[in-house]
Amino acid sequence: xxxxxxxxxxxxxxxxxxxxxxxxxxxxxxxxxxxxxxxxxxxxxxxxxxxxxxxxxxxxxxxxxxxxxxxxxxxxxxxxxxxxxxxxxxxxxxxxxxxxxxxxxxxxxxxxxxxxxxxxxxxxxxxxxxxxxxxxxxxxxxxxxxxxxxxxxxxxxxxxxxxxxxxxxxxxxxxxxxxxxxxxxxxxxxxxxxxxxxxxxxxxxxxxxxxxxxxxxxxxxxxxxxxxxxxxxxxxxxxxxxxxxxxxxxxxxxxxxxxxxxxxxxxxxxxxxxxxxxxxxxxxxxxxxxxxxxxxxxxxxxxxxxxxxxxxxxxxxxxxxxxxxxxxxxxxxxx
Ligand SMILES: O=CC(=O)O
Numbered sequence: 001x002x003x004x005x006x007x008x009x010x011x012x013x014x015x016x017x018x019x020x021x022x023x024x025x026x027x028x029x030x031x032x033x034x035x036x037x038x039x040x041x042x043x044x045x046x047x048x049x050x051x052x053x054x055x056x057x058x059x060x061x062x063x064x065x066x067x068x069x070x071x072x073x074x075x076x077x078x079x080x081x082x083x084x085x086x087x088x089x090x091x092x093x094x095x096x097x098x099x100x101x102x103x104x105x106x107x108x109x110x111x112x113x114x115x116x117x118x119x120x121x122x123x124x125x126x127x128x129x130x131x132x133x134x135x136x137x138x139x140x141x142x143x144x145x146x147x148x149x150x151x152x153x154x155x156x157x158x159x160x161x162x163x164x165x166x167x168x169x170x171x172x173x174x175x176x177x178x179x180x181x182x183x184x185x186x187x188x189x190x191x192x193x194x195x196x197x198x199x200x201x202x203x204x205x206x207x208x209x210x211x212x213x214x215x216x217x218x219x220x221x222x223x224x225x226x227x228x229x230x231x232x233x234x235x236x237x238x239x240x241x242x243x244x245x246x247x248x249x250x251x252x253x254x255x256x257x258x259x260x261x262x263x264x265x266x267x268x269x270x271x272x273x274x275x276x277x278x279x280x281x282x283x284x285x286x287x288x289x290x291x292x293x294x295x296x297x298x299x300x301x302x303x304x305x306x307x308x309x310x311x312x313x314x315x316x317x318x319x320x321x322x323x324x325x326x327x328x329x330x331x332x333x334x335x
């Protein structure tokens with residue numbers, strides 16, 4: 001019997017053994033093309049016919065561009081599963097995948113990312129609260145803490161952490177911030193059960209904005225959450241608030257944030273993600289007070305390896321059982 005084809009979009013960097021072991025059950029192939037137009041042509045000319053499952057890396061967006069309606073329509077009709085390596089799958093138009101007959105099912109990679117992303121959020125939170133960035137820069141310029149020295153920072157103890165989007169990463173961050181003596185309030189579409197909330201207080205969105213000393217964005221980017229934090233929401237926050245974003249740049253209106261930083265209403269922020277990566281708003285770059293990372297939330301050896309291993313688990317499940325372990329939430333009613 002011929003084995004189903006599994007197409008790799010992007011590179012396997014760590015889980016080589018797990019990936020290669022898939023050749024027991026599938027024929028592993030890679031595309032010939034290196035640009036989106038060429039990839040679309042490769043799809044529509046029938047060269048990828050018979051592909052059953054795709055392993056898609058985050059970085060493969062530089063080859064294919066986003067998985068929008070055009071690309072999804074061009075994918076071979078044999079394709080049943082897309083296993084995406086990343087917790088966030090905003091680059092994939094899931095509605096267009098669901099609209100195919102039969103639907104193209106998508107998995108993401110939650111859980112494996114939780115610790116490293118929450119650690120990055122914690123680093124940004126502490127750096128922004130304490131005002132470390134300008135002094136770190138000044139020291140390297142031979143100016144010790146800076147000239148003039150920066151204002152005093154703030155302790156996390158006793159401060160209210162407002163988590164918008166209390167999924168795996170938000171809950172992990174909450175546990176870490178418990179150890180710092182912070183109190184957590186959160187907002188989700190629905191309150192969590194007592195065990196998952198672990199003492200965090202559920203509040204409405206506006207109450208979170210009004211009460212938090214630190215707002216951490218941990219929610220997925222989708223059409224409902226795009227610019228969920230903009231001028232009006234920033235205005236409802238406490239003067240001197242600190243904002244941390246390790247989710248996706250698009251949930252935060254960067255222009256509005258820059259204005260709120262410039263006015264002093266937002267004291268500082270810690271960002272790992274940007275609306276137009278790798279481009280960063282010039283108002284953030286010039287502001288030495290803010291903490292900026294170049295999308296490094298999951299950038300650790302252990303986490304990257306665990307993510308690839310998990311995506312391989314999804315590919316194996318797709319090929320052998322015709323289902324996905326980490327099916328995205330939007331498609332759970334479809335199967
Ligand atoms: O950004 C990283 C991820 O989505 O896992």
